[in-house]
Amino acid sequence: MYFEDYVPGVRTHHPRTVTIDQAALIEFAEQFDPQYIHIDPAAAADGPFKGLIASGWHTAGLMMRLYADQYLRKVGSLGGPGIDKLRWLAPVRPGDELRLRTEVMEARLSRSKPDRGLVRTRAELFNQDDVRVFSCEVLTFVGVRPS
Amino acid sequence: MYFEDYVPGVRTHHPRTVTIDQAALIEFAEQFDPQYIHIDPAAAADGPFKGLIASGWHTAGLMMRLYADQYLRKVGSLGGPGIDKLRWLAPVRPGDELRLRTEVMEARLSRSKPDRGLVRTRAELFNQDDVRVFSCEVLTFVGVRPS
Numbered sequence: 001m002y003f004e005d006y007v008p009g010v011r012t013h014h015p016r017t018v019t020i021d022q023a024a025l026i027e028f029a030e031q032f033d034p035q036y037i038h039i040d041p042a043a044a045a046d047g048p049f050k051g052l053i054a055s056g057w058h059t060a061g062l063m064m065r066l067y068a069d070q071y072l073r074k075v076g077s078l079g080g081p082g083i084d085k086l087r088w089l090a091p092v093r094p095g096d097e098l099r100l101r102t103e104v105m106e107a108r109l110s111r112s113k114p115d116r117g118l119v120r121t122r123a124e125l126f127n128q129d130d131v132r133v134f135s136c137e138v139l140t141f142v143g144v145r146p147s
Numbered sequence: 148m149y150f151e152d153y154v155p156g157v158r159t160h161h162p163r164t165v166t167i168d169q170a171a172l173i174e175f176a177e178q179f180d181p182q183y184i185h186i187d188p189a190a191a192a193d194g195p196f197k198g199l200i201a202s203g204w205h206t207a208g209l210m211m212r213l214y215a216d217q218y219l220r221k222v223g224s225l226g227g228p229g230i231d232k233l234r235w236l237a238p239v240r241p242g243d244e245l246r247l248r249t250e251v252m253e254a255r256l257s258r259s260k261p262d263r264g265l266v267r268t269r270a271e272l273f274n275q276d277d278v279r280v281f282s283c284e285v286l287t288f289v290g291v292r293p294s
Contacts, residue, residue, distance in 0.1 A: 028208075031208070031212070032208035032209070032211050032212050033208070033211045033212065033215055034212075034215060034216075035215060035219070037226065048225060048226065049226075055211070056227065056229075057204070057207055057208050057211050060204055060207070061178070061179035061180070061204050061208070062179070064179050064180045064202070064204050065178070065179050065180065065181075068180055068181060068182060069181075072182070078195055079184065079195065079196075079235075080203065080235070081234060081235060082203075082232070082233045082234035082235055083230070083233040083283075084231065084232060084233070085229070085231060086229045086230040086231070086233060087228060087229035088226075088227070088228060088229055136230075
């Protein structure tokens with residue numbers, strides 16, 4: 001996948017899914033986001049979400065895994081400057097199965113570095129009930145196709 | 148820390164640091180962001196960053212850990228709707244030691260739920276050479292102080 005392969009307006013439903021289990025959810029949160037809603041099942045059951053929910057950063061990481069494997073592929077990516085408008089739209093709970101939808105919003109060649117372009121992609125995650133749980137806009141530098 | 152404790156304009160340099168080592172960097176990326184610049188030291192040495200760099204999502208997770216431990220404290224936080232303007236400003240490499248600076252940008256009471264407010268915070272990470280490596284705006288719901 002090179003810069004030329006990212007065409008604005010193209011929306012893709014990616015087939016791979018990832019399932020989050022309770023042990024992984026707690027392990028991630030103990031390392032990065034040790035709030036009780038993410039690490040303490042008993043306390044979380046009495047909390048605002050009526051049960052354990054994933055750290056939003058864990059959900060973001062799972063998005064990245066699906067994105068790297070299915071959207072970036074092996075070639076072309078030169079890293080990214082950042083993310084805009086990241087939103088956690090619904091809780092992600094143990095056992096949830098997530099899939100990725102992408103939409104190319106913008107693709108423009110770099111003026112200073114003609115070997116690459118900047119691609120802006122809306123990346124969204126849906127769960128097994130088709131509830132949209134996560135959305136963000138990913139900025140990625142992608143190399144142009146070698147001539 | 149309750150809603151009333153977040154005062155717009157207040158900037159805080161937090162004392163705790165976190166160090167990222169190569170094994171943890173690779174382990175995170177193998178799970179969430181398996182690009183060669185994050186998991187293959189030899190290939191990364193010949194790549195655009197002249198060496199292994201952390202997945203940007205790993206850096207974001209470390210920000211969250213410093214944020215949760217030092218800025219949210221034990222009480223008040225009711226989760227967050229999202230993140231704006233996340234930027235990876237400089238590479239994070241094995242051995243880097245990161246610290247957090249926060250600035251309260253905005254704090255407003257919820258109109259629909261009077262028990263809470265929304266706090267917008269700029270969160271930035273600096274490394275041991277005082278290079279700013281990461282910036283984002285975190286939105287967090289925080290409960291008001293019980294009367």
